[in-house]
Amino acid sequence: MNSYDDMNSMEQDVIREVGSIGTGNAASALSSLLGTQVRMGLPVVSVLDYNAAMSAIGNPEAIVAAVMVGMKGDVSGIMLFILHPDLINEIIGILLGRNFEDYSQLTEMDISAVNEVGNIMISSYVNALSGLAGVDISLSVPEIAINMLGGIMSVPMAEFGYQTDKLMMIRGKFIIRDVELNSDLLMLPDIDSLNYLMKKLVQSNE
Amino acid sequence: MKVARREGLLITYALGSCIGITLYDPAIKLGGLLHIMLPTADHTRVDNIYKFADSGIQEMLRKMQAFGGVKSRYICKIAGGAKMFEMQGNLGNIGQRNSESVQNVLRQEQIRIVRQDIGANYARTMSLDVETGVVKVRSFGRPEITL
Numbered sequence: 001m002n003s004y005d006d007m008n009s010m011e012q013d014v015i016r017e018v019g020s021i022g023t024g025n026a027a028s029a030l031s032s033l034l035g036t037q038v039r040m041g042l043p044v045v046s047v048l049d050y051n052a053a054m055s056a057i058g059n060p061e062a063i064v065a066a067v068m069v070g071m072k073g074d075v076s077g078i079m080l081f082i083l084h085p086d087l088i089n090e091i092i093g094i095l096l097g098r099n100f101e102d103y104s105q106l107t108e109m110d111i112s113a114v115n116e117v118g119n120i121m122i123s124s125y126v127n128a129l130s131g132l133a134g135v136d137i138s139l140s141v142p143e144i145a146i147n148m149l150g151g152i153m154s155v156p157m158a159e160f161g162y163q164t165d166k167l168m169m170i171r172g173k174f175i176i177r178d179v180e181l182n183s184d185l186l187m188l189p190d191i192d193s194l195n196y197l198m199k200k201l202v203q204s205n206e
Numbered sequence: 207m208k209v210a211r212r213e214g215l216l217i218t219y220a221l222g223s224c225i226g227i228t229l230y231d232p233a234i235k236l237g238g239l240l241h242i243m244l245p246t247a248d249h250t251r252v253d254n255i256y257k258f259a260d261s262g263i264q265e266m267l268r269k270m271q272a273f274g275g276v277k278s279r280y281i282c283k284i285a286g287g288a289k290m291f292e293m294q295g296n297l298g299n300i301g302q303r304n305s306e307s308v309q310n311v312l313r314q315e316q317i318r319i320v321r322q323d324i325g326a327n328y329a330r331t332m333s334l335d336v337e338t339g340v341v342k343v344r345s346f347g348r349p350e351i352t353l
Contacts, residue, residue: 060220061331063346068291104347143291147346150220151329154243155290158223158300161244161257 001195004047004166012045014201018132019043019170022125022185027174029120034094034176041173041180050157053167057082057184060150063103065111067118068155070140071126075197077189078156079126079139081118082149087174087181091117094176103146115144125170125185133200156188163191207256207266209238209273210336217333221286223301225308225324226332227263228283229317230339231275237336238275240266244300245307259307267315282317283341283353284308285332287324301325321353 001007007015023043031038046056054060065083070076083091085100092110093099100106106114119142130137145152156167170185189197208216216239218226227240240262247258255261267277287305305324312319323330323343330345344350 145290148220148329151222154222
């Protein structure tokens with residue numbers, strides 16, 4: 001396999017399974033962090049090229065918060081979790097009792113809370129992945145950026161630009177206090193890791 | 207890559223680690239805007255030559271020459287090459303390598319970069335007004351600048 005879109009339907013099913021379990025883990029982690037019920041919708045897993053991924057997530061100049069973590073060990077690559085303002089507001093609203101209308105109002109404390117939530121979400125998905133595939137994945141320290149979506153998306157695109165033009169995306173839907181909130185997770189093992197993962201995942205599925 | 211003559215606004219949105227390169231020939235009001243993502247096209251199956259600094263700039267020069275552009279008149283400005291995340295090690299630091307590669311290629315082509323706005327940790331939207339040659343850069347949380 002040379003690219004994410006070379007995955008056959010069985011392999012896509014396996015990734016969807018990772019997405020489901022990961023989103024479930026993420027919802028329960030978020031629920032215990034926020035101390036409120038978090039429900040989840042069925043996550044949608046898709047493999048898209050850069051422009052399609054961009055238009056699925058939003059306007060390139062839209063300001064979002066993104067948490068990035070590097071994966072090492074049996075699998076190397078990047079996980080990038082993108083939070084839109086409504087989800088950020090829900091998080092800092094519950095954790096810190098404040099709201100924001102403009103990103104410039106975010107304090108260091110708010111930003112580190114958002115970073116931590118991103119980190120927890122990413123870890124939930126990585127745990128689902130490593131559990132299902134039976135592989136060891138270690139994660140780097142999470143880093144957060146609050147900036148234009150296009151600039152943030154260019155980071156994984158450039159990182160894998162010599163290998164592929166495609167991104168693998170899991171769109172999760174969380175329902176907190178009856179409000180539906182979308183988040184986007186870009187799960188980007190490098191191509192060697194993707195092949196390795198698929199071998200392990202399909203084996204364990206049989 | 208976009209080229210326009212006499213009028214029009216060329217624009218590329220939200221450059222992160224990517225670099226936007228504008229070339230403008232004021233004598234004939236010819237403008238070009240290239241958006242590159244990676245430093246060099248070496249050792250790779252090239253599906254899109256504009257993705258790389260070296261092959262992209264060369265193709266841009268060829269296209270603009272076809273439109274009557276003269277290299278010695280070009281006014282060149284660049285923007286982008288940010289490091290969006292403070293990651294440890296090499297991960298996510300392609301912006302700096304992009305900047306170096308763009309500067310090298312332009313030097314080899316004997317094109318001087320008149321103004322640049324590169325590096326730091328924020329994304330930039332870059333535009334070139336082909337009628338006036340004015341290049342603007344806007345970014346999040348900072349006033350728009352004219353390069």
